[in-house]
Amino acid sequence: MIGTLDAKIPPGPLAQKWRSHRDHMRLVNPNNRRKFDVIVVGSGLAGGSAAATLGELGYRVKCFCFQDSPRRAHSIAAQGGINAAKNYQNDGDSVYRLFHDTIKGGDFRSREANVYRLAEISNIIIDQCVAQGVPFAREYSGLLANRSFGGSQVSRTFYARGQTGQQLLLGCYQALCRQIAAGTVEMFPQTEMLDLVIVDGQAKGIITRSLRSGKIDRHAADAVVLATGGYGNVFYLSTNARGCNVTATYRAYKRGALFANPAFTQIHPTCIPVSGDYQSKLTLMSESLRNDGRVWVPKRKEDRDKPRGEIPEADRDYYLERKYPSYGNLAPRDISSRAAKEVCDEGRGVGPGGRGVYLDFADAIKRLGEDVIRERYGNLFEVYEKITGENAYKVPMRIYPAVHYTMGGLWVDYDLMSNLPGLFVIGEANFSDHGANRLGASALMQGLADGYFVLPNTLPNYLASQMGKRPPPDSAEFGEAEGCVCARIEKLLSVNGTRSVDSFHRELGLLLWDKCGMSRNEKGLREALQKIPELREQFWRDVRVLGSDQDYNQALERAGRVADFLEFAELMCIDALERDESAGGHFREEHQTPDGEALRDDERHAAVYAWEFQGDGQDPKLHREPLQFETVHLAQRSYK
């Protein structure tokens, strides 16, 4: 039996929804705000901005992060920029256009009302960040500069060198620091949430472990906000930071929160390839490189270890130019990613392990000269040389796709509240705004929109009815949750097998990348669904975690996270199997146009799939939220 979900989208015309909703939401009197405790887990763009803003409003906030400082959250690594519909360039941009681009980019699998609100708020985010002192790039006039990003036809991206994420995060970290100093926010760095506590069906607290001392604590609150980012690290290798994990959202899922669209993951085509088994992470290179580089692999397997000079033109396969003559090397992210995987699967990949394709600048250098190329991409070539030790002016660059962002996340309604009252989910951790595929420079926008402007308006709407309902931390529900957490830690330490946590994680990553990576098919997914429980079983039988739980124990931290990934991976494959269509980042080989483009099935799948946990070893229950498109017309993406 499939349940149906109500997103509680306010009535009225699209452009009026957010305003009229704000006009009618309940408020909390300023004097009463200090009587409410709010827990925010995560301190990146979403969590940091939410904690700072709620603190400023007068709530008592507890903010948790696993890093040693909130400034190190992974939002810091975003490079490109942040979109806003300011139309400073007078090039025809508008809130509607940003909304429309985002919906279309998401391949029509996101909610109109949420996306419109995001586009609307985008402008005040820029105002807010500038007021905080974020040093966005400027023109000689002293006014803000913009660039076009991710194939957008308007220049609406604001940026701070290649470090936009860092600067935005520091802006919100500083706002958070101000609240910490003011005493409105209590910060718990190096503290990981290990369980969610539900009292009378409402989220009322969390169980945490201090990574420093191993101490387990109970924290009761009137509402819990999760801002714990994405789950890209389920693939082991991704562009995510080492610490990124699914634990907080997955624990919430096991306590009854719905997990929506876990199969929607985004692959970025231009990353530096894996150089060996020891590799711990992948580094992204800007997509702009494809403007001048030509992608190719040798035509014959035998040539793949030969240096470029020994492979004559006739023996090279410029496969993107061959397959997509009009777009060529600029074919969209998902298409070029899949094409790269295809040629490598055929055994024609280059570099260590055969997992790479050439991105060759020789022609561009011949045509434009090395100086022009250096001017355009100098810093990227430096990064490349630093990591690979190769000079890309002399030898072709090698690139390969990598997991980069996850669009799926906990299901939330229009107010960003999950199906569990009192549990709010913001930023990459929720599923709401990007549909099946996220556009460039939109992640930062969403994180800050949620944290600075949406949640601080919608949270009081819930809190207003919760006065005096905060349970004491010594209630039975907390005791039960703490018991579960402790038992699990004990279990991890007591297995005392032979294999390291990382070896399991790596194996899981390879399996998922193969079966549930950038292209999926029913057979592969079924295979994965068979293998994942086996691997999980092996993990609990043979993992080896040394040291104690009363101590700084990095292996124990990782063990808990990988254990969750091992369960979550299954959910991801179930969702990928259920979504029997191709949409955005989710490519089912069974559903493609003759040119290899994703083929949606709007009749059957124009919906959000949200999964409810039914118990260990049981299939999760599916809930559908049908997506209504009242303003935009569903259309096939075309890159002809």
Place this chain on the structure above:
Amino acid sequence: MNFRLRIWRQLNLKSSGKLVDYDVENISPHTSFLEMLDVLNEKLLGRGDEPVAFDSDCREGICGTCSLTVNGEAHGPDHPGAVCELYMRRFRDGATITVEPFRVGAFPIVKDLVIDRSALDRIVQAGGFISARAGSAPEANSIPIPKHDSDLAMEAAACIGCGACAAACPNRSAMLFTAAKVSHLSLLPQGYPERDRRVLKMVQVMDAAGFGNCTNTYECEAVCPAEISASFISKLNREYARAQFRRRLGE
């Protein structure tokens, strides 16, 4: 490649530590330094020894989590860059490599190579911000900022907060860290209203945290992965003098 590693092992702040020798073999020159430590840890786990604790997160040089002193240099010999951006090809095959934590009194050792840098957070909490309430911001383009000032502010703002400046300083001074934040915010008109208060409080907290004093050796800028210029320290000194003077005058 093979290496002999001499790594600082210390159980916690209270216990004393020592250098312990380990050998790693068959390391590809394309392995990053931290991945080499991962390999070592796998090996240690295999023989039942507790792995070496060290910090890292993004592993692409932006989050500032990693903090190792390699062969006596903060972040190792490849400047500018964080130690996560250091690759084994930078070393001779067979080399002996000494790995120590950032040794700064204000950064107590947590375990092995992991340190507690909350002192840096406290400096920012003291005033390293512009008070801008969400919702009260004026239109972004209403205050034009000369490109030069804005670019300079960006250069200062690029600090990743790793603490290498203090670790490398012969005096363990955190002036470069503090200077970068003070300069970033005081170069922008948005930061003017809190300018005096900010620099006075941040310096006060910095001193109270137990960092040393700047004697202008410029070792900090030499190891800074974000290439923050020590000229910002000059700017900090200027801001501090100005603030002191104005405060005295005001009183």
Place this chain on the structure above:
Amino acid sequence: MIVAITGIILILFVVGHLLGNLQIFIGPDWINGYSQHLRDLGPLLWVIRSFLLASVIIHIWVTIHLAIENRRARPEAYIDRHYVKADFASRHMVMSGLIVLAFIIYHLAHFTVRVTDPRFGLLKADPLGHYDVYSMMVYGFQNYFVSGFYVLGLFLLALHLSHGSSSFFQSLGLNDKKLTPRLALGGRIFAWLLFAGYTSIPVAILLGIIKPAQQL
């Protein structure tokens, strides 16, 4: 900042002192006249001396205080240490400074209080009771050990100033990114010019270029 300001005062003194002393190359009358002129300042001389003394004391007092704080900031030293940019001079300011202090004490005892060299008492003052500074310098420096110690003291002073004479710009916030390397170079040149200037005197005396004006 206090260190920087007192440092500037002392640098100015060192320059002035050198200019005065270099008059020895012009002849006995010049330098004797100059020293007499200084002594004729009477109470003003004492004002200047106390001012300089105060500067020295404050300069040292504050630096020692800072050095103790710095020591406290690094409870544990690196076992392996490699500097990238901090040069020897900048890392050893306290050491070079303290040796310079020892040198100054000896120097004052030598020429101002005149207690270290018994021969100075044998030198005739002129009819008005003015000291023959010229001869004191010549006889003083004819001793290889004395000259050696002077050169060593001056070497350390120059080392101290090769960092200190540009460092104060930074401490006072008077430089910027472009100026800093130029000032550093200028500071080094300045310090070693001082060294050359000061050492030229004992060297000249030892080489016999400057001869005593009166015989013992």
